[in-house]
Amino acid sequence: MAVTSKARSSRSARSSSIGVNLASMIDVVFLLLIYFMVATDFTPGEQVFRLDLPQRGAGLYEAMFDQAEQPLLIRLDVSSGEPGYTLLLEGGYGSPEDIDALGRFMAAHRIGGTGQRDQGWFTSDHPIVILAEPAVSWSRVVGTFNAVAGAGYDVVSLEVN
Amino acid sequence: MSSIHHRGPARVQASLTPMIDVVFLLVVFFVAVSQLVDRERLELDLPQPTPSAAHQPEEGGRAVVNVLPGPDGTSLGYQVDGRMFAVDSAGQSELIDHLRQRLQSTPGLFINVRADKQTGWGWVAPVMSAARHAATLAGDSAARVRLSVDSGGR
Numbered sequence: 001m002a003v004t005s006k007a008r009s010s011r012s013a014r015s016s017s018i019g020v021n022l023a024s025m026i027d028v029v030f031l032l033l034i035y036f037m038v039a040t041d042f043t044p045g046e047q048v049f050r051l052d053l054p055q056r057g058a059g060l061y062e063a064m065f066d067q068a069e070q071p072l073l074i075r076l077d078v079s080s081g082e083p084g085y086t087l088l089l090e091g092g093y094g095s096p097e098d099i100d101a102l103g104r105f106m107a108a109h110r111i112g113g114t115g116q117r118d119q120g121w122f123t124s125d126h127p128i129v130i131l132a133e134p135a136v137s138w139s140r141v142v143g144t145f146n147a148v149a150g151a152g153y154d155v156v157s158l159e160v161n
Numbered sequence: 162m163s164s165i166h167h168r169g170p171a172r173v174q175a176s177l178t179p180m181i182d183v184v185f186l187l188v189v190f191f192v193a194v195s196q197l198v199d200r201e202r203l204e205l206d207l208p209q210p211t212p213s214a215a216h217q218p219e220e221g222g223r224a225v226v227n228v229l230p231g232p233d234g235t236s237l238g239y240q241v242d243g244r245m246f247a248v249d250s251a252g253q254s255e256l257i258d259h260l261r262q263r264l265q266s267t268p269g270l271f272i273n274v275r276a277d278k279q280t281g282w283g284w285v286a287p288v289m290s291a292a293r294h295a296a297t298l299a300g301d302s303a304a305r306v307r308l309s310v311d312s313g314g315r
Binding site: 021024027028031032034035038039045046047048049050051052053054132133134135136137138139141142143145146147149150158160 | 303
């Protein structure tokens, strides 16, 4: 009787053992690995500046320049001296020594900007046109655009000088 | 005595493991294909302004114009949707026509401009001009242009 009970319990233990199928698991793990490798974007992320280009000779473009406030023209020219370019703000606003200085100037003279209250000359929707020489590198054009946009101005346009 | 055994009704079982295998293979396939489609972004050394005031691009249709860099800040041409456009006036006309078709087929299309940071502005400006002309021909009031910059891995 005791022998019969022992044999039954041994048979019961064998039938209830749970086996892990390694081959299938490796299949799935490798598939997951491949999936995440493919899905991961290793290229550096890109961001954008929004720039609306209204039609020439149509209402919007004309409206931009026909505003009571004349657009602020920023000339960007190539220079042989340091830092390799010159900036000029037309209208007697001076010549910032570099793009960082331009950004500080623009931020300080925006109404509600970083400057003192009586130094605010331009609203954030004041039209600003960057007139760059064709030989100026794209990096500097974008840097100038970035400085003006970063100072809080919304209506910035690019033109060839 | 009959020798035929009655086994009862056949049991139908779904094997999950092969199904998961196949489903994952399909997922990987579609992800890989979508990555290939995204090859409209050529490898360019984009400007990286710091601190950057740029933002993440909005969702929506886009046409990516790549300005291919040439020697000494020049450009070898423009690439859009896998097509090359020369920097001469004929290429400019073809680029305008191509962008016009894209604008007409996709309302609200953004035109992303990607150029190497060493490329001269004089070689990028024609793309802006083409975008503006194409928008005019497509009946849009303004071309929605976006300047792509390197976010520095963010």
